Amino acid sequence: MRTPLYGTAWKEDETRRLTRLALEAGFRAIDTANQRRHYHEAAVGQGLADHLTATGQARDTLFLQTKFTARDGQDDRLPYDPRADVATQVAQSFASSLEHLGTTWIDSYVLHGPSSSTTLTDEDWQAWGAMEALHAAGKARALGVSNVSRGQLELLLAHARVKPAFVQNRCYARRSWDREVRAVCARGGLVYQGFSLLTANPEVLRHTTTRAAAARLGATAAQVVFAFARAVGMWPLTGTTQVAHMKADLAADSLRLAAEEVRALESLR
Numbered sequence: 001m002r003t004p005l006y007g008t009a010w011k012e013d014e015t016r017r018l019t020r021l022a023l024e025a026g027f028r029a030i031d032t033a034n035q036r037r038h039y040h041e042a043a044v045g046q047g048l049a050d051h052l053t054a055t056g057q058a059r060d061t062l063f064l065q066t067k068f069t070a071r072d073g074q075d076d077r078l079p080y081d082p083r084a085d086v087a088t089q090v091a092q093s094f095a096s097s098l099e100h101l102g103t104t105w106i107d108s109y110v111l112h113g114p115s116s117s118t119t120l121t122d123e124d125w126q127a128w129g130a131m132e133a134l135h136a137a138g139k140a141r142a143l144g145v146s147n148v149s150r151g152q153l154e155l156l157l158a159h160a161r162v163k164p165a166f167v168q169n170r171c172y173a174r175r176s177w178d179r180e181v182r183a184v185c186a187r188g189g190l191v192y193q194g195f196s197l198l199t200a201n202p203e204v205l206r207h208t209t210t211r212a213a214a215a216r217l218g219a220t221a222a223q224v225v226f227a228f229a230r231a232v233g234m235w236p237l238t239g240t241t242q243v244a245h246m247k248a249d250l251a252a253d254s255l256r257l258a259a260e261e262v263r264a265l266e267s268l269r
Contacts, residue, residue, distance in 0.1 A: 002063065004226065004249055005193060007239035008032045008044050015040040018241055019047025023062075025246040031168075031193075031237055033067035033112055034097045036077035041066065045101040065108035065166070066097045067146065068127060070115055086123055090130035094139070108166050109140035113147035120155050132162045144168060144193075150180040157188055168193035168237070173201045173268045177232070186233060195237040197225050209264045217255055226252035228265045 006022040008015055008031065019030065032044045052059065068090050071082055080092035098104065109131055115123045134140040144166030145156060157163055167185050171178045171194035178194070185192040204210055205221040213224045226249055229236040238249045257265075 002235060003028045003253065005029045005031045005063075005065070005235060005237040006246075007195060007237045008040070009038045009239060011043075011239075011241070012040060013043075014241065015043035016047040016050070019044050020050045021243055022246055023047070023051040025243060026250045027246070028061065029063035029065070031065045032101075033069055033110075034079045034093045034100070035067065035069035035074055035112065036079075037069075037073070037075040041097060042100040045099075049102050059103055063107045064101055064103060065110060065144070066101065066106055067110040067112040068093050068131065069112040070123065070127070072115065073112055086126040087130040087133075090127050090134075094134055098139075105138065106140050108142045108144050109134060110144035110146050110166065110168060114145075114152050118149075118151070120152055125159075128156070128160060132160070135162050142166065148181065150184055153181060153184050157184070163188070164190060166191050166193055166235075168195060170194075170196045170200055171229075171234070172196075173204045173265075176269075177266060179266075182233065192234050193237055194229050194234040195239075197229055197234075197236055198222055198238075201225065204265070204268055207268060209261070209268065213257060213261045213265075217257075219252070219255055220248060223248055223252040223255060224257070224265075227255035227257050228262060231257050231262045232266060 003026060006027040008019060011018050030044065032041050033039045034041050079096040080089040097106065111127055115121045131140060131143050135143055142165035143162055145164045146168040148167060153167060167181060167190055169178050169181055182192050204225060210221045210224050214221050226236050240246055240249060
């Protein structure tokens with residue numbers, strides 16, 4: 001399995017340093033977005049360059065994922081012309097991402113979220129079509145979608161020429177760990193990326209089931225949540241700012257929960 005994704009949202013002036021530290025700790029997959037409101041994509045690129053220069057590693061040793069964010073998810077620091085059509089905005093945002101990240105290709109290019117909460121709009125299909133063109137040109141090696149419902153994902157799978165390879169959603173235990181979307185992913189061979197696994201689920205970290213599993217494994221409650229995510233087929237995303245936690249999150253890959261522990265954790269509400 002891949003190492004966990006390192007998420008770079010909400011790090012602002014610390015983005016370059018933390019990206020470099022995450023790579024030094026052992027992360028090989030980086031998640032960002034060309035959305036200055038919540039991400040500093042150019043600083044991610046600086047951290048990547050620092051690491052690759054210091055280690056002599058090649059770009060293709062890393063998995064880079066970034067996103068196209070529509071106008072309503074942006075602030076005034078736009079990576080595209082707001083007067084342009086959606087397809088042009090995607091092309092401009094993607095070109096900006098390549099420049100920010102110092103690369104000629106993106107491993108996974110993600111639609112940051114549909115423009116409607118219930119369906120896929122013409123705007124979404126225009127964006128996806130432009131993303132498909134980038135995939136056809138070999139510039140985006142895989143496509144993905146984030147913040148998506150089961151119905152929206154099923155629509156995309158039914159009608160897209162290039163199917164998404166990745167789905168990234170916030171994952172709440174009280175909502176069955178997004179079971180319906182995960183089920184669609186499992187049936188279609190998509191990789192489900194779960195984010196906010198810790199911050200969205202403080203009650204799980206405190207739960208006796210989690211604590212008992214942690215005691216048995218000699219692990220932390222956070223490591224148990226990440227081990228659980230792996231056990232049910234998620235690719236977990238973490239955005240910790242502490243090196244010790246980075247290393248602990250990576251070490252969770254080696255933890256193996258018992259089947260009954262996985263069932264108990266999945267049933268928490």
